[in-house]
Amino acid sequence: MAKTNVETIKAAIEPVINELNLELVDVDYVKEGGNWYLRVFIDKLGGVDLDDCQTASEKVDVVLDELDPISQAYFLEVSSPGIERPLKKPADFERFKGHLINVTTYAPIDGNKSFKGKLIGYSENGVEMEVEGKSVLLPAEQVAGARLAVEF
Structure with a gap:
């Protein structure tokens, strides 16, 4: 998927993430083995928990279903960026x-x-x-x- 599609996805889901009082850290779209993964990394002060990830995943899934930016099958994963969080912005x-x-x-x-x-x-x-x-x-x-x- 072109980098511009990842940017389109970021732009589409960031408002939803922000509404949840979370921060969109990054979005990756990668192929591992025979499967494609759309990974959404979120954070907040004090860190995110499983409930944050589940809620964000449900909201992001609705936006992606409407936008339909990816033609092939993929797995959506929403998680914390981890302790070695990337610095992007x-x-x-x-x-x-x-x-x-x-x-x-x-x-x-x-x-x-x-x-x-x-x-x-x-x-x-x-x-x-x-x-x-x-x-x-x-x-x-x-x-x-x-x-x-x-x-x-």
């Missing part, structure tokens, strides 16, 4: 300032493509982190992915 970076994060880049920066450190901030210039006591700015166009890091 500027608001995610703002919310998790001061937290430990992992960032990967498309090309090496100072010989590295993987960075772990404390999130200082985010702007159109990129992700600013403290890595091993030094401030590092990773250009936005080079950031392949960012996630919360597990702290033990």
Whole structure:
């Protein structure tokens, strides 16, 4: 499925998710084995529980039935993004300032493509982190992915 269809699905289901006082974190559409999966990741302060996921799944299913954006059979899964939550939107970076994060880049920066450190901030210039006591700015166009890091 084209990336634009995933964006269409996000736009269609986000209002429903927001009505439930939940946040739409991400939507993935992937093939695993012989089956297709539409995965919807939701969150809220304090985390989501099984009831949140079930309610969101029921509401999202109604929207998807009306929209019918996917021609082949698929399984709908609604869940938490987990403890290593992806950071996708500027608001995610703002919310998790001061937290430990992992960032990967498309090309090496100072010989590295993987960075772990404390999130200082985010702007159109990129992700600013403290890595091993030094401030590092990773250009936005080079950031392949960012996630919360597990702290033990």
